[in-house]
Amino acid sequence: MAIKIYNTLTRRKEDLNPGAPPLVTFYVCGPTVYDYIHIGNARVFIIFDVVRRYLEYRGYDVKLVQNYTDIDDKMINRANEQGISVPELAERFIQAYLEDVSALRVRPADATPRATEHIDDIIELIERLLKNGFAYISDGDVYYDTAKYSDYGQLSHQKQDDLLMGARVEPGEKKRSPLDFVLWKQKKEGEPSWDSPWGEGRPGWHIECSAMSTHFMDDTLDIHAGGADLIFPHHENEIAQTWGADRRPLARYWMHAGYLNIEDQKMSKSLGNVRTVHELVKEYDPLDLRFLILSAHYRSPLNFSGELVVQAGSGRQRLQEMVANMLNALEDAGESAGGHEEKLENALSEARSRFTGAMDDDFNTADAFGVLFDLARSCNIYLKEGHPYNRPLLEEALGFYREMNEIFEIVDISTPRGLDDEINSMIAERDQARASKDFATADRIRDELQQRGIVLEDTPHGTRWKKK
RNA sequence: GGCGACAUAGCCAAGUGGUAAGGCAGAGGACUGCAAAUCCUCCAUCCCCGGUUCGAAUCCGGGUGUCGCCUCCA
Numbered sequence: 370m371a372i373k374i375y376n377t378l379t380r381r382k383e384d385l386n387p388g389a390p391p392l393v394t395f396y397v398c399g400p401t402v403y404d405y406i407h408i409g410n411a412r413v414f415i416i417f418d419v420v421r422r423y424l425e426y427r428g429y430d431v432k433l434v435q436n437y438t439d440i441d442d443k444m445i446n447r448a449n450e451q452g453i454s455v456p457e458l459a460e461r462f463i464q465a466y467l468e469d470v471s472a473l474r475v476r477p478a479d480a481t482p483r484a485t486e487h488i489d490d491i492i493e494l495i496e497r498l499l500k501n502g503f504a505y506i507s508d509g510d511v512y513y514d515t516a517k518y519s520d521y522g523q524l525s526h527q528k529q530d531d532l533l534m535g536a537r538v539e540p541g542e543k544k545r546s547p548l549d550f551v552l553w554k555q556k557k558e559g560e561p562s563w564d565s566p567w568g569e570g571r572p573g574w575h576i577e578c579s580a581m582s583t584h585f586m587d588d589t590l591d592i593h594a595g596g597a598d599l600i601f602p603h604h605e606n607e608i609a610q611t612w613g614a615d616r617r618p619l620a621r622y623w624m625h626a627g628y629l630n631i632e633d634q635k636m637s638k639s640l641g642n643v644r645t646v647h648e649l650v651k652e653y654d655p656l657d658l659r660f661l662i663l664s665a666h667y668r669s670p671l672n673f674s675g676e677l678v679v680q681a682g683s684g685r686q687r688l689q690e691m692v693a694n695m696l697n698a699l700e701d702a703g704e705s706a707g708g709h710e711e712k713l714e715n716a717l718s719e720a721r722s723r724f725t726g727a728m729d730d731d732f733n734t735a736d737a738f739g740v741l742f743d744l745a746r747s748c749n750i751y752l753k754e755g756h757p758y759n760r761p762l763l764e765e766a767l768g769f770y771r772e773m774n775e776i777f778e779i780v781d782i783s784t785p786r787g788l789d790d791e792i793n794s795m796i797a798e799r800d801q802a803r804a805s806k807d808f809a810t811a812d813r814i815r816d817e818l819q820q821r822g823i824v825l826e827d828t829p830h831g832t833r834w835k836k837k
Numbered sequence: 838g839g840c841g842a843c844a845u846a847g848c849c850a851a852g853u854g855g856u857a858a859g860g861c862a863g864a865g866g867a868c869u870g871c872a873a874a875u876c877c878u879c880c881a882u883c884c885c886c887g888g889u890u891c892g893a894a895u896c897c898g899g900g901u902g903u904c905g906c907c908u909c910c911a
Contacts, residue, residue: 380841398911399911400911401909401910401911406911407911409910409911410911411911412911413911414911441909442909443909443910525840525841525906525907526840526841527839527840527841527906527907528839528840530839531838531839531840531907532839532840532907534838534839534907550909551909573909574909575909595911596910596911597842597905597906597911598905598906598910598911599910599911600906601906601907602907602908602909603909606909625911626911627842627905628904628905628911629911630904633903633904635904635905635910636910637910638910661849664849664850664859664860665849665850665851666850666851668842669842669843669850670842670843670904670905672849676848677848677849677861679861680848680849680860680861680862681849681860681861682861683860683861683862684849684859684860684861685860687860687861690873690874690875691874691875693874694874694875723858727851733851733852735849735850735851735858735859736850736851736852736858736859737851738850738851738859738860739850739851739858739859739860740858740859741859742858742859742860743858743859746875746876749874749875749876750875750876752874752875753868753875753876754876803870806870808870808871811870811871812870812871812872815872815873824873824874825872825873826872826873826874826875827869827870827872827873827874828874828875829868829869833874835874
């Protein structure tokens, strides 16, 4: 069965048919590095991190490119505000970005180009556009001529006339049409600039992604992704540029992540409710943030609040506990069958197929989470009824969660570890105290260990411990 | 004005024709010296109205509500 992807271009779910399987070329629009990323940005990066991992899980060879926008108006303004250069600003927030997404367990892309490293590619692309008649020079700026591209509006499903109705006309425009957008901006005093056939200047925002994706992939991308707010005009413009310059579609499948709201309100600077990842990871477990984001479908709007993070954390804890209990059970598991394996075996094979079915259907992570929880119950029942435990079965079930975690990364699955001698003897001491009904001593030892982050659980098969 | 999305229990959230996954919170029970963890049970007829159908949360029409894009905000 093929993976189905909802394509913004066609507004339908389509079977994934990459151009050169098993290769999947995948381009995600990255951050403008003028500030810390916020939780809405993080949603995008987490979602497509999971998409990438799932494609790999399904046997595809994914080549992921994600850019940094390190030159644009926001960069220049912010650098001026802070009295530093644009490259200094970029360097600082690229580092911050890397720290933030690393905390969120987002794996780095295979290539992470910066716009300023590809000025030559950008200039060449603009030259092709001029040569093909899709661009014009106006008073030192170069603009894309949207009137020349009849399919303009295909991604956002807007007619040019309708777009024109809503367009705002700035006084003193150098554009022929309000829909035209700048490819190359003439230098202003004090701004970073590069030489070009049209004089000193800098690239417009949209052109970099067309140029870099062409540089790295060289042909129509399999998947191009970003936040929903990039559909128009950013991605629309990228399509127009690549078509005008190279007469090919930029991408086969367009994926867009839904918005994230903060306490039912749009996140915005004027409302003062922007939550940066930098701050949030200090306050919450990054895995809880990941879990919350993946608990809704990626195209749906997602509400964010501290309360919801805590709620997500409680759910995630259930999986975390189950895994810890399974690892504990491994310590005294044997090789032979104990007679209670069948139910768990059935649950496992059902989980596998349900899981793939959910994820194949446009990456339905919420549905997939349901599978993880259902199987967790089966595992817990086995832990309750299946003693003496069967090692191969425990390993198999844990193996499933390891595979899932390779995709979602929402629990810590550490390998079984030996008991620290001191902890071991304290537990033995407590067991003795309990045996002689000296509960005061037993509780004292339990409290002591708790202080050190060790939680004890008395099970019918002996005392277990785990780290809090 | 144009285009579009969404509306499922206290909260989060799947489910696109056959009589509502899962999680959180809550209630009761089991286990436990107590606890922790866990298990069992309980907790919705799917915004409203009409239609199609043997049968609809799921399709169609009409409402109502919320939100988004059309302003280089992911």
